Amino acid sequence: MVNRKRNFTLHFYLMAALTTLALGSVNYLGMEFRTRLDLTSDKRFTLSEGTQRLFEKLTEPINVTYYVDEEPPAKRINLERDVRDKLGELAVSSGGKLQYRIERIGNEEASTKREELEKKGITDTVDVLTSGTDERSEMRGVQGYFSSIEVSYGTAKPKVINGIVNLVDKADEAREHRVDTLEFDIAFAVLSLRNDTQRPSFERLLKTRDKPVRLALYISDPMGDQYKPLAENLEKALDEISRQVPAKVNYQRIALGEDAQALQKYPFGDGAIRVQPFDVKRELVMDSDGNPTDVKVTPYIAAVIIQTDPEADQFQAIWSFKDQQSVADMRKVIEDQIWEGTRSRSRVGFVLPPHDPRYGQQPPNGPPLNGYTPLMQYMHDALDYETVYVDIKKEKRIPRDLACLLVMEPNILSERELYEIERYLNEGGNVVLLVQGWEADLGLMPDSMTNGQAAINKVDIDPTFEEWAKHLGVEFGQDLLLRSNAILQPWQISFDRNTGRQRASLYPSTIKFAPVVEPEDLNQSSVFTRGVAGMPLPFLIEEKVNADRVRELELEQTELIRMKDDVFKFIPEDPTQPKVPLKLNLKSPAEVQVEPKTTPGKDIRAQKLDHDPLIATLLRGQFPSFWVDEGRKVPGWDGQQTTETAMPVLNPQKGNLLVMSSAASLNVNYFTGYSQVEQQKVVIPRGINFYRNTVEAFIYGDDLVSLRARTGVAPRIVGPVEDSTRAMWFMFCIAGAPLLLLMFAGLRSFIRTRERDDYEISLGIRESK
């Protein structure tokens, strides 16, 4: 007899197994052949081609740790969620190459954790708390919280990205690291970590060096008993290092006696370095009667001094070795330090205007000192570039190994210097031209302040330079551009009647000729303009790009900064001696012509532009030669034309030319009116960001330029919402649909009642018949 129940049960289990298998397989196939559709308007959940290319090239996983405060400020309540979303998306899109973890830091552990995090380079993210609206806000205080990312890749030291915020208000758009820039931030960190990871082995590093590395071990001899293992390990580590390539390591052991003063007898470079002890032992010295007479100080020293370039008077010292460090640990510390001292740095060239006597005497072989000196210094010290002053006239050629050449105020370059710059550009060089259209002496003397007006001067642009730029499709405007958000304040120099001394005081007004770059002015997808919002651009003029010419030359043009809205041109009262009223109010109808097309009246000092002026642009490609194209002779160094025809470009390559029409963005002369804090926190970092972005983009080339600098985020409600509007929409959301349904149900019930009534009436009629 057939047992139907058993058959069914067997059939069921078989079907269940088959269904599970089928569903599992389909899911597996869905996972393997994953296709995705990003519905967001700005494709914010899709990696840019640059990032994708970078991730494809990686051979090791990227580890990302997000350190976030458990209790962020109220307005940052969604910060963790937003960062998590973005990291999650990166993790998925990277095909598993990026892994992330989120570490929340609670209030209780914050103080203990802070020290540990600071060692990693993680610092507080700071929000300025304000009240009022975006346009008119008052500062109430500051609030710090953790929101940093640590990116690890390969063996290189992890990179930290501090100050990550989400976009809550307009001010956040000017922050450098945001949720919508995270893709770029992480990709760029990986890009530089990858380069660091590719460092050669230590042995190879030594072999490739021309000059030997000088290593000196300063060690207490005898060493205290408890530190003997430390000393032995350190000596073994140095022995091992020096034995690798003996010809390239000059190792010297210097034994220090017990006398603390003996330190002074062993100077490394004419006493320039004083070695620090890692511990000091103090003992009382007793006389024969057992009374203390003195304190004997025994320093314990185990320091390694490294001189990577015997000709340079520079040293590095490691003096804080620890007991528990093994030979291998110590060796790694020393090798890392040698690597740091010998690795090649990107060379950035500077072409500077002449020496400014206010900065003191011109050093005999150094660069001219002027308002740009701090920029050069900062790029060397803080950004770790090798900065090179390029005196084209003296060297007769621009070094071809420069990553980038910054030309400050090219207006006055001789024709031959320009010719050399062009040759460098034609051979694949990267040039940044910072053109100055106007200038002012802001150390204002009372006689230059007639009627509260600051004297400004038009800076002549050399006709050859203008013609050369025009040849490449770039032209410069004549007008000085003003904007109501300008922030420059001048000093007024006056004489104190009582003392007869000069006195400087801050003039209580803002001169409108240093427009500040707003986030909407910037090409947000460009790496060149990241973190630049807030940069003041003194003495701004307009630049125009001839699109037809650029197309004809087959150059690639990218607009970087274009001022949007609220831009005026200055109309001098006396064109020969132009003066800007310090209290020029760009909203006052008496002084300002807001109608761009109308001819300005006699008293009008500023007129609104009828278009958005371009301020910075990038041209990329194979540049034509101004001299070869025009069949000109090579200009001589003495200013005369030579008989020589233009030299052909030997190694033609694609170059980059960035033209910015305000050189003074980092000329500190123009920012002396600022408080130190504002100079340090606003003016310099923003300007530095621009130069750093530019140099980095040129160093990394397409790898960096092709990365998407930012993605969009959810748009926000514009302007305040009235309570009545709020209530109306809330009621509509809550009650709209139910009311509609109620009406529908009522209508339906009414129709049915009518139908029933009709039916009953018809029945009644029938019955009555």
Place this chain on the structure above:
Amino acid sequence: MGTIFRRELKGYFDSPMGFGIIGAFVVVIMLLSVLLDPAGSGGNWFERGELSMRTFFGIFPWVAAVVVPAVSMRLWSEDRRQATFELLMTLPIPTWRIALGKYFAGLVFLVCMLLATAAFPLMLMYFGSPDWGPVFGGYIACFLLGAAFVAVGLFVSGLTENQALSFFLAMLICLGIVGVGEMRGMLSEMARENPQAAMIHLLSIPLVGLGILAAVVGRDKLLALIVVVVGFLMNTGVYLFTGGQDKAEDSIRVASTGGEAMVQALAQVAVLEHFREIQRGVVNTNGLVFFVSLIVLFVFLNVWSLESRRYS
């Protein structure tokens, strides 16, 4: 199938219950997502000022886990109560067609529920220019999750004639599905720290499911009890011995070790993971296939649980 579909759909709107469910759903979800701040995300919708429906989609799984079972509880139970079940089962049409007819009716009702929330997108339009991609994606995600919940409700409804019990059981399963997604962070961490423990956790969940299934289909109560108890003990034991780790939340990793493979498997079975991805505006084949599989699985279980009655 069309007749069954029309009959069921009419059943929803013939009584005030259908309207009541939609009304209650709209009031609750709008109240939570527009006026209140259930996730502590910094004020109500107007105060946050973000032109998006993230809060709405964020709480939808939880609200749907309660409301959708109320929609689907009557699909089979009502027939059982009115004694039309036997009539249906003796009709000369396959059971799967009847089940699909009922399922599609539930699905259309779900669409009506979602359409009733159209005031929210209208409000977005009024206040600015929202990005419609994530809104559209969010509605797709809600539809898919709701459709899976309707399938769960259909299955549970076929097991009992008591509508209240059907509602309660379906709600528990739906809440469980949402809850497992929320627990993924902890399980992922465990998979990395202790892949074996995570494996036991992961296996014990279908084990318990299998036990329940055995009870329903095979009517083998003892076997079901043993399987459920073993699954429960495995879970508790692993948790006690390994401890819950919830310090960090991790991403999907390369499947290089057992733990990593486990994490990937967990991501694959976590319903909320797929829901959230589509809700952000990223529709992928992976998520679509997953939701369709879930629906097919529960409709299949419903058909076979009904079939088994013929032989019990």
